[in-house]
Structures are given as C-alpha cells and as structure tokens.
Amino acid sequence: xxxxxxxxxxxxxxxxxxxxxxxxPYELVLVDTSKKEHQxxxxxxxxxxxxxxxxxxxxxxxxxxxxxxxxxxxQYPDSSKTNNFSPALGTPARAQLYQWMMYLTNTLQAELxxxxxxxxxxxxxxxxAQVKAKAEQRVAQMLEYVDANLAKSKGAYLLGTQLSLADxxxxxxxxxxxxxxxxxxxxxxxxxYLNVLLERPSIAKAFKMEGVEAPFY
Ligand SMILES: N[C@@H](CCC(=O)N[C@@H](CS)C(=O)NCC(=O)O)C(=O)O
Numbered sequence: 001x002x003x004x005x006x007x008x009x010x011x012x013x014x015x016x017x018x019x020x021x022x023x024x025p026y027e028l029v030l031v032d033t034s035k036k037e038h039q040x041x042x043x044x045x046x047x048x049x050x051x052x053x054x055x056x057x058x059x060x061x062x063x064x065x066x067x068x069x070x071x072x073x074x075q076y077p078d079s080s081k082t083n084n085f086s087p088a089l090g091t092p093a094r095a096q097l098y099q100w101m102m103y104l105t106n107t108l109q110a111e112l113x114x115x116x117x118x119x120x121x122x123x124x125x126x127x128x129a130q131v132k133a134k135a136e137q138r139v140a141q142m143l144e145y146v147d148a149n150l151a152k153s154k155g156a157y158l159l160g161t162q163l164s165l166a167d168x169x170x171x172x173x174x175x176x177x178x179x180x181x182x183x184x185x186x187x188x189x190x191x192x193y194l195n196v197l198l199e200r201p202s203i204a205k206a207f208k209m210e211g212v213e214a215p216f217y
Pocket of ligand 1: 010011012038050051052053063064065066
C-alpha cells in the first residue's frame, strides 16, 4: 500500500489532498518533528534530505511535494473520470499545468521557505528580521499575480473550468500565508477560491486526518 510520511499541515498536504481526491488506499506515517524524527537515521535512510513529505509506492521512494502530486495524478488517474488532475500530455492545458507548478514551487513556495526560515540566510538578528519582512513583501507581489490570474481565468480554477493538482498545491501554499499582514484569503479572487476548495470533502478529510484545525487559511 502507498505510504505518505507526513507532519501535520506541512508540504505533505497537497499530496494528501490529491490521494483523497483520487480515492486511493494509503497509509499515513507520522514523522514527529517535535522529536526531530526527520533528522534521525531511520528517516534519513529513506530520505537523506530529512524533509517531509516522502511517498513510498512499491519500490519507488519519492520526495518533493510537487513531484509526488504529478506522479500520483499520472499513475492513478481519477477512476470516476469526474476530474482530470493532470491534463493529457501535449495539450495546452498540460503546458499551463507545468507553468503553474514551476511558478508555485520555484517562486512562491521558495519565498515562503525564506519567510519561515530567514535564520538559514543570516545569523544576524536584525538582518534575519529584514529578510523575513522582504520575503513577506515578495509573497504579497506573488499573491497579486495569482489573484490577477484567477480574475481572468475562464472558470473557477487556475486552468479555467478544470480543477487540477495545481489548485490543491496552491491551496496548501495559501494556508501558509495565514499569519501574514495580508494573507491569501484577503485577496478578492483568492479568498472566494479558497472557500470553494475548502468545501471539497478531500480537503476537509485530509485536515481532519492530520489533526489540523481551523482556521485553515
Ligand atoms: N521542496 C520540498 C520542501 C520540503 C520541506 O521543506 N518540508 C518541510 C516541512 S513543510 C520540512 O521538512 N522541514 C524540516 C526541515 O527543514 O528541517 C517539498 O516541497 O517537498
């Protein structure tokens, strides 16, 4: 059975939402970061980077939240065919999915990591505070961009009328902004978009399983 190594509310969320959407059987394995289990030999043997999440599917050991989502959507397409979380190869929709996933991972998610871990960039306290503040400003610019794109989308989602794994990934990243001066929920198009996504049983169930409580974003 597929195993997802998780720590509540972290980068495991997007793969977790997706496994629920796809109706896959899976087991959640808690990595207790308060006990630094992610830095202990048993976990490092599975994921030498010591990061969460990790997916195990048979002989495959896969890290990187976005890669896990893209793998799952290709490997286990929605059997009910009510959703196509990853549009067909070679189509414009697939190209747009790539564009969004690259933007979300190497731009928005990367900046969020700077916001949460500014001490990794400087040991000087004043400098760390400045790095964090700048990261928050840059995240705000990125959320403006996302908001503008949702405004001109021809449907409720990033790819238009088609819900995709990029939406599940964006939902996770928006959650992480909830402590910012202008969180994602405060943007005119992102706010209602998050409200719609939260109504999906997959999202509510994943939060419940991980023990994550409201406010969700
Ligand atoms: N790019 C990675 C980031 C993984 C990551 O940084 N995970 C965090 C939790 S959200 C983590 O493991 N933090 C523990 C640490 O960095 O020591 C992904 O998306 O999977």
